[in-house]
């Protein structure tokens with residue numbers, strides 16, 4: 001394992017830096033967005049993550065902000081019995097956290113193939129950063145447990161004509177979002193995406209990532225698949 005230092009060298013993603021909690025905004029009863037100060041010279045690309053170092057824990061979060069934003073924002077699922085998510089949910093404004101980063105490889109790779117973004121829950125976060133950074137002409141499939149958990153749906157409806165919110169078949173929601181697919185993303189992709197080769201970016205729950213990867217092998221051979229497993 002790589003040794004950490006207290007160095008603030010900006011070109012060392014393992015260096016521990018400090019970020020102060022500026023504000024918290026609840027997106028639903030299960031998820032919230034927080035904004036932190038951005039350490040000086042903290043450079044990142046859309047799709048990168050930051051790591052919180054808290055007591056003996058390390059927890060990674062995908063950055064919602066764009067590389068040009070003055071602050072760092074993340075979107076967090078509130079795991080009620082989680083070890084760290086509740087800390088972020090209840091910390092007082094002004095709390096200073098130790099973070100490192102940027103980390104990861106889930107960045108956008110431009111190509112001749114059309115990009116297809118697929119997310120479950122808070123796995124939408126890197127795609128928010130992609131879209132806010134100016135990436136266009138993408139299809140987005142977002143699966144959630146209820147319409148309230150389809151975070152940023154208002155933004156994405158404006159950003160792409162190929163926004164596909166997916167709610168599992170067993171969901172009983174009174175106010176369904178327009179164009180909602182009643183089922184998992186695999187079924188929605190099968191229904192809405194014409195056969196061809198694409199660049200698939202998959203983020204969130206490992207089961208979705210496994211199932212969509214199998215679908216790509218079967219239905220979209222020659223496509224590229226990039227993945228970010230949250231849990």
Ligand SMILES: Cc1cc2nc3c(=O)[nH]c(=O)nc-3n(C[C@H](O)[C@H](O)[C@H](O)COP(=O)(O)OP(=O)(O)OC[C@H]3O[C@@H](n4cnc5c(N)ncnc54)[C@H](O)[C@@H]3O)c2cc1C
Pocket residue numbers: 049059060061062063074075076077078079081082083084085086104121122123125228229230231
């Ligand atoms: C590369 C990477 C990027 C990540 N980015 C994000 C992000 O942008 N937003 C985010 O909310 N989480 C993200 N996570 C998950 C995050 O790091 C933590 O695991 C999560 O916040 C739970 O931490 P905890 O200590 O509270 O829970 P723990 O006590 O460690 O319990 C873990 C359990 O929490 C549940 N869980 C973890 N993450 C999620 C989630 N996102 N949605 C629903 N249930 C979950 C699962 O049941 C998991 O088994 C990311 C993980 C990785 C590896």
